[in-house]
Amino acid sequence: MSQFILPSVSALLLTMILQTPALAQPAYPAKTVRMILPFAPGGPSDIIGRTLAGKLTEQLGQPVVVDNRAGAGGNLGMELGAKAPADGYTITLTSPTMAISPSLYKKLAFDPQKDFAPIALVANIPNIMVVHLSVPVKTLKEFIQLARSSPGKLNYGSSGAGSTTHLSSEILSNLTKLKMVHVPYKGQGLALVGLLSGQVDMMILAVPTVLPMIQSNKVRAIAALSAKRLPSVPQVPTTAEAGVKDFEVSVWFGMLAPGGTPGAIVNRLNQELTKAVTAAEIRDRFATGGIEVLTSTPEQFASFARAETVRYAKVIKDANISMD
Numbered sequence: 001m002s003q004f005i006l007p008s009v010s011a012l013l014l015t016m017i018l019q020t021p022a023l024a025q026p027a028y029p030a031k032t033v034r035m036i037l038p039f040a041p042g043g044p045s046d047i048i049g050r051t052l053a054g055k056l057t058e059q060l061g062q063p064v065v066v067d068n069r070a071g072a073g074g075n076l077g078m079e080l081g082a083k084a085p086a087d088g089y090t091i092t093l094t095s096p097t098m099a100i101s102p103s104l105y106k107k108l109a110f111d112p113q114k115d116f117a118p119i120a121l122v123a124n125i126p127n128i129m130v131v132h133l134s135v136p137v138k139t140l141k142e143f144i145q146l147a148r149s150s151p152g153k154l155n156y157g158s159s160g161a162g163s164t165t166h167l168s169s170e171i172l173s174n175l176t177k178l179k180m181v182h183v184p185y186k187g188q189g190l191a192l193v194g195l196l197s198g199q200v201d202m203m204i205l206a207v208p209t210v211l212p213m214i215q216s217n218k219v220r221a222i223a224a225l226s227a228k229r230l231p232s233v234p235q236v237p238t239t240a241e242a243g244v245k246d247f248e249v250s251v252w253f254g255m256l257a258p259g260g261t262p263g264a265i266v267n268r269l270n271q272e273l274t275k276a277v278t279a280a281e282i283r284d285r286f287a288t289g290g291i292e293v294l295t296s297t298p299e300q301f302a303s304f305a306r307a308e309t310v311r312y313a314k315v316i317k318d319a320n321i322s323m324d
Helices: 002-024 044-060 072-082 097-104 140-149 164-176 188-197 207-215 263-277 280-288 298-319
Strands: 033-037 064-068 090-094 116-132 155-158 181-184 202-206 219-224 250-258
Touching: 033 044, 033 072, 044 064, 044 090, 044 116, 044 250, 044 263, 044 280, 072 090, 072 097, 072 250, 090 116, 097 298, 116 140, 116 164, 116 188, 116 207, 116 263, 116 298, 140 219, 155 164, 155 188, 164 181, 164 202, 164 298, 188 202, 188 207, 202 207, 207 219, 250 263, 250 298, 263 280, 263 298
Parallel strands: 033 064, 033 090, 155 181, 155 202
Antiparallel strands: 090 250, 116 202, 116 219, 116 250
C-alpha cells in the first residue's frame, strides 16, 4: 500500500510547491499608486486628477498620490508615465495632448499609441466660441460671413501654438475656408487679457474659463462646440445648429497605464474609475466646475484616441504647424 501512498504524497507536495508563487502574489493594489498629472497645479487636469485620486484612495484601500510633472506642453509627464514599470502602480491623466503631440513634435520620446495602455475616459470640458463686443456679429453664421468678406482682417487668440485653443480655431478655418490671423500668447491668462482688451477678435475657450465673462457681458458667446446645448449657457446654439457640421471640439481627459500593463489590472482600474466618476459627489463636484463626466471601456478609449490623433494630424499638417 505504501508504494501507492508515497507517490501520491509526492505529487501533492509538488503541486503545492508549483502553486506557491501564484498564491504568494499580493492582490492589486498592495502599495501606493502614483498618478502623474502632466500639467502644473491649479488647472483642470489638476482639479480632475486630485478629485479622482481622493476617491480612488477610498475605493482601493491604498494611497493614490498625485505627482504634477509639468513641462514641454505636457510631454514631460507623458514621457515619465510611458517609461514607468508596467505594473499598475503608475497611471497618467492625459488630455488632447496625447492626440496632438505626435504631429506637433517631430522628436517625441514616446509613442502615445504604443507606449500606453488606455484605461478609461473620465471627463470632458466643453469649449465655446466667443468674440469681443466690438465685433459686429451675434451668430457663428454672421462671423463666417464677416471673415469671408475681409480675408485676414479678423484675428483669434490662443494660449500658444499647438494648444487646443489654437487648433480648434484652425479646425474652424479648415471647415469653413476662412483666413484669419493667429495671435499666440504665452498662456491662457494673457490670451484672456488680449480678448478682453480687444487685441483679438475671437477665441475658443473652455466654458468654465470664460463663463464669468459671458455672464457679465464682457464677451459675446456665439456657438458651443458641443453635440448639445450647454446647461450653463442654454441660449447659445451649438455649432451644428449654427450650420457648421463636424465642429465639436472639447478638452477631454483619460487615464493611461504604461504599455504592457496586465489586462486584469487595466480592467480593475477601469472598473474603479467608472465607479469613481459616476459617484454622486464626484459628479456634483465636477459639474460645479463645468466638467462633464465620461466613462468608457479601455477599447473605446483606444479607438477614440486614434480618431482624435488622425483629426488633429490633418489640422496640424494643413496649417503647417510645428514646435520643433
